[in-house]
Amino acid sequence: xxxxxxxxxxxxxxxxxxxxxxxxxxDEALLKEDLKIDSLDFVDISVIVERHFKIxxxxxxxxxxxxxxxxxxxxxxxxx
Numbered sequence: 001x002x003x004x005x006x007x008x009x010x011x012x013x014x015x016x017x018x019x020x021x022x023x024x025x026x027d028e029a030l031l032k033e034d035l036k037i038d039s040l041d042f043v044d045i046s047v048i049v050e051r052h053f054k055i056x057x058x059x060x061x062x063x064x065x066x067x068x069x070x071x072x073x074x075x076x077x078x079x080x
Contacts, residue, residue: 006079009049010075014035018041025068027068031065032066049075055079
């Protein structure tokens with residue numbers, strides 16, 4: 001799975017399920033501050049990503065993930 005597929009799946013979920021404006025989905029976007037993703041939203045995102053990509057997201061590994069690009073990087077690293 002390549003990075004473009006990761007970005008497509010994550011962004012699709014963010015726009016369709018969380019109703020985040022697609023124009024806000026930039027690499028440098030801060031998850032909490034810019035995208036207004038709270039802890040409950042993040043649980044939903046984690047479940048979708050885990051199911052789609054067949055990976056396990058560990059909350060302790062996510063503590064340093066602040067931007068959308070870092071989230072893509074995290075998912076990509078779990079797939080390797």
